[in-house]
Amino acid sequence: MEWYERLADYFPEHEMKDPRQLYDLIEDKxxxxxxxxxxxxxxxxxxxxxxxxxxxxxxxxxxxxxxxTKLLNRFKEKGKTIIVEVEPIDHEDEDTKKREAFYRKNGFVKADRIQYRRKDEDGKPYEMNIFYWSPEDLPQNVIMEKMAKACEEIHNFRSKKYYGRKLADPDEVLKFIKH
Known part of the structure; x- marks a missing residue:
């Protein structure tokens, strides 16, 4: 699985799913x-x-x-909301700035009312930002509902088999911040 190695070389370790879980997602979902x-x-x-x-x-x-940009535009042509997880900017890591700038340049907005905190294998918490693009004006609570579905159906797909736990229980990892 050369593609997995390419991803693992780029993404932080705590963001990488077990390759067997990814294979199951591709094959069975x-x-x-x-x-x-x-x-x-x-x-x-x-x-x-x-x-x-x-x-x-x-x-x-x-x-x-x-x-x-071409790839994102192809997704946008489907007329559906698009959601991505983006690491918070780390001033020590230039790539984090570039990633956020890339999504902003492509019309994505940070869901600043959604707090998204997960835990790595060792139980250490880490935060991710939710960015989204939508063809219609959607309130962030709707974005959070969609993100909860992604957590449940993608991150948690057979997660107990590979990690012995849910990777991202929406009730624990997502919190809506009221202004």
């Missing part, structure tokens, strides 16, 4: 898809009303040439 070319790898779930992008990796040799 009708909503989950993997596309791989020389230019990119994208793994995503397509639901009736939204798309959850689990992993998006543009080949370093083709970054900055519009590959990622």
């Amino acid at each position: 009708d909503t989950y898809h993997k596309e791989e070319t020389d230019e990119y790898i994208v793994m995503y779930a397509e639901f009736p009303t939204f798309i959850f992008i689990d992993y998006l990796l543009v080949n370093p040799a083709t970054r900055g040439k519009g590959v990622g």
Whole structure:
């Protein structure tokens, strides 16, 4: 699974799913898809009303040439809300700034009313930001409902088998912040 190695080389370890879980998602979950070319790898779930992008990796040799934007535009043409998880900016890590800038440049908005905290294998908490693009104006509580579905159906798919626990119990990892 060369594609898994490529993803694991790029994404932080705590964000990577067990390769067997990813294989099960691809093989057994009708909503989950993997596309791989020389230019990119994208793994995503397509639901009736939204798309959850689990992993998006543009080949370093083709970054900055519009590959990622073309891919996102292809998803946007489906007319569904698109949700991604993005690491918070770490001023020590230039890639975190580039990732957030990439999504913002492509019309994604940070769901600033959704707190998303998960735990790694050792039980250490980490935070992720939810970014979304939508063809219609959606309130963030609706985005949170969609993210809860992604947690339940994608992150938690056979997670007890591979991790002995739910990876992202929506009731524990998602919190709506009222202004």
